[in-house]
Amino acid sequence: MTDANRTTQIFEASTLYGAATLAAALDAGQFGPRGAARRVLLVSNNATIPETAAELSEMAGWRGIAARFDTVIDWNETISPHHPSDWGPADRDAPVWERMLRRFWGLGDGRVELIVESVHAKPAAALATIFADADVHVYADGLMSYGPTRDRLPADTAIRVQRLLHLDLVPGLRPLLLAEHDVPSEVVPDDAFRAVLDEISAESRDGAGAGDDEEVPAQVAVILGQYLAALEILTPREEEALHERMLRGAAAAGFRAVVFKPHPTAPAHYSKVLEKAAADLGVRLTVLDTPMLAETVFERYRPGLVVGCFSTAMFTASAYYGVPIARVGTGPLLERITPYQNSNRVPLTIVDALVPDLERAKAGEVVTARADAARSVGPLVRTVGYCMQGKLNPGLRPEAEAWLDAHLNEETWRYFKRARLTALALPGGFASGLARQLPGSGTALRIARRVRKATLRDGKDGKAKR
Structure with a gap:
C-alpha cells in the first residue's frame, strides 16, 4: 500500500529505446535510490494507428526494463478513445484531470515529478498541464537533442524544467534542446546504457523467436530502415529505392550477407523489393520481422558495417559497439525536408557532416564517426540551429554570422x-x-x-x- 504523501516519479516513454535510456539513468542513480520514490512507467503508443503498431510489451527485452518500475500504466487506455499525439486537457479542466488521475493511479496527495520526452509535444505537454505543480525532467534518446526546441514552451512549464538527460552520441557536443531556458544538460553514462542494451539482447536471445539456432554469417552488413514515407519526406517508392541503394552499396563494399532491420511501422512490401535486388546481386538477405531494438541486432550479428540515412541507431552502433557506419541519401533529403525548422534537420545535418557516404567511398574505406566530431560539427550545428529557431536562440547569432562568413561555400550550401x-x-x-x-x-x-x-x-x- 502506497503512502499518500510519498513522492511519485512518472516516467513517460513511447519507445523501447527511450525506456532503455530511462533504465540506464535509474541504474546510474540519476533519479535517486530505489525505494525513495514510487516509480510509475507511463507507456504511450504514438503511432498514427496505434492498433497496428507493436506494443512495447511485445518487444524483446521489455521484461527487464519494466522490472525497474513499481507500476506500468497505459496512457492510451487512460485517455481512450483520444490519440496520445492529439489530446490534451483544456486549462480549466486540468485540475479535474489531476484529481481523477491521482485517484485512478493511486498517487494520493504526495508530490509528483514528471520525466518526459519531447516536453513541447503531447503527451508530455498534456501531463505537464495536468500536474501543474510537478517538477519536470526531460530526457532525449536520440540525435534530435542536439537541435533547438521546436516550439516555445509555456512559461509555467519552462520554469519547472530541471534538467535535460541525454546520451553522449556525439561525444562532447552540447544539446541545443531547451538551451533557451538555460536548462542544464546531463549525460546518461555510457557504461550504464551499454549494460542495459546487453541486458535487452540477453533477454532477446532467451525469448521466443530470438533465432538462437540461426546461422550467423561471418561478415554481415546491417541496413536500417526509418520509414521516411510516414514523415512525408519521401514517397513509399522513393524509400524503397533508397533501401535498394543501401543494399547495392553494401554489396559494392564487399558484403555478401545483409540484414535488413525495417522500421516497426514499415509496410511488408518494402522487404520484397530488397529481396529481388539481393537475388540479382547474389547477396544473402535476412529481413527481421521480430520487433526488437536495432542495438539487439548489432549484438546478435556483430556486423562489419551499419548503413542508414540519418537514424540515431547509426551513432549507437559507432559509439557503443565500435561498428563502422555509412550513410546513403542524405543530400537530397537536406533539400526536401520542410519547413526549414523541421526537427529532423539537425540529425540529418550531423549524419551528413560526420558519416562517410557509402556510394562515394571505396570498398573498405567506411569508418566510424570522427573522433573530433564535436569540434568539427558543433559550430555547424549551432549555425543551423540558429537558422531554424533564431527567435528562441538570439545568443547564437554572432557565431552563426561568423561561421557563414567563413565557411559558406559550394560544399556547405546544402545545409542552408x-x-x-x-x-x-x-x-x-x-x-x-x-x-x-x-x-x-x-x-x-x-x-x-x-x-x-x-x-x-x-x-x-x-x-x-x-
Whole structure:
C-alpha cells in the first residue's frame, strides 16, 4: 500500500529505446535510490494507428526494463478513445484531470515529478498541464537533442524544467534542446546504457523467436530502415529505392550477407523489393520481422558495417559497439525536408557532416564517426540551429554570422536555404550585407524581400518588371 504523501516519479516513454535510456539513468542513480520514490512507467503508443503498431510489451527485452518500475500504466487506455499525439486537457479542466488521475493511479496527495520526452509535444505537454505543480525532467534518446526546441514552451512549464538527460552520441557536443531556458544538460553514462542494451539482447536471445539456432554469417552488413514515407519526406517508392541503394552499396563494399532491420511501422512490401535486388546481386538477405531494438541486432550479428540515412541507431552502433557506419541519401533529403525548422534537420545535418557516404567511398574505406566530431560539427550545428529557431536562440547569432562568413561555400550550401538566410539577414542571403546595416528588422526584411523578388524576376524574364 502506497503512502499518500510519498513522492511519485512518472516516467513517460513511447519507445523501447527511450525506456532503455530511462533504465540506464535509474541504474546510474540519476533519479535517486530505489525505494525513495514510487516509480510509475507511463507507456504511450504514438503511432498514427496505434492498433497496428507493436506494443512495447511485445518487444524483446521489455521484461527487464519494466522490472525497474513499481507500476506500468497505459496512457492510451487512460485517455481512450483520444490519440496520445492529439489530446490534451483544456486549462480549466486540468485540475479535474489531476484529481481523477491521482485517484485512478493511486498517487494520493504526495508530490509528483514528471520525466518526459519531447516536453513541447503531447503527451508530455498534456501531463505537464495536468500536474501543474510537478517538477519536470526531460530526457532525449536520440540525435534530435542536439537541435533547438521546436516550439516555445509555456512559461509555467519552462520554469519547472530541471534538467535535460541525454546520451553522449556525439561525444562532447552540447544539446541545443531547451538551451533557451538555460536548462542544464546531463549525460546518461555510457557504461550504464551499454549494460542495459546487453541486458535487452540477453533477454532477446532467451525469448521466443530470438533465432538462437540461426546461422550467423561471418561478415554481415546491417541496413536500417526509418520509414521516411510516414514523415512525408519521401514517397513509399522513393524509400524503397533508397533501401535498394543501401543494399547495392553494401554489396559494392564487399558484403555478401545483409540484414535488413525495417522500421516497426514499415509496410511488408518494402522487404520484397530488397529481396529481388539481393537475388540479382547474389547477396544473402535476412529481413527481421521480430520487433526488437536495432542495438539487439548489432549484438546478435556483430556486423562489419551499419548503413542508414540519418537514424540515431547509426551513432549507437559507432559509439557503443565500435561498428563502422555509412550513410546513403542524405543530400537530397537536406533539400526536401520542410519547413526549414523541421526537427529532423539537425540529425540529418550531423549524419551528413560526420558519416562517410557509402556510394562515394571505396570498398573498405567506411569508418566510424570522427573522433573530433564535436569540434568539427558543433559550430555547424549551432549555425543551423540558429537558422531554424533564431527567435528562441538570439545568443547564437554572432557565431552563426561568423561561421557563414567563413565557411559558406559550394560544399556547405546544402545545409542552408537562401530564403531562410535572407529572412534572417544573414550572410548568404539576398542583399544580406545591406539588410544587416539597416535600422529596424522590419525595414531590413522588407527591402531584402524586394531585392529577392526582383532578382528572381530577372532570372526568369531577363529583366525586372517595374
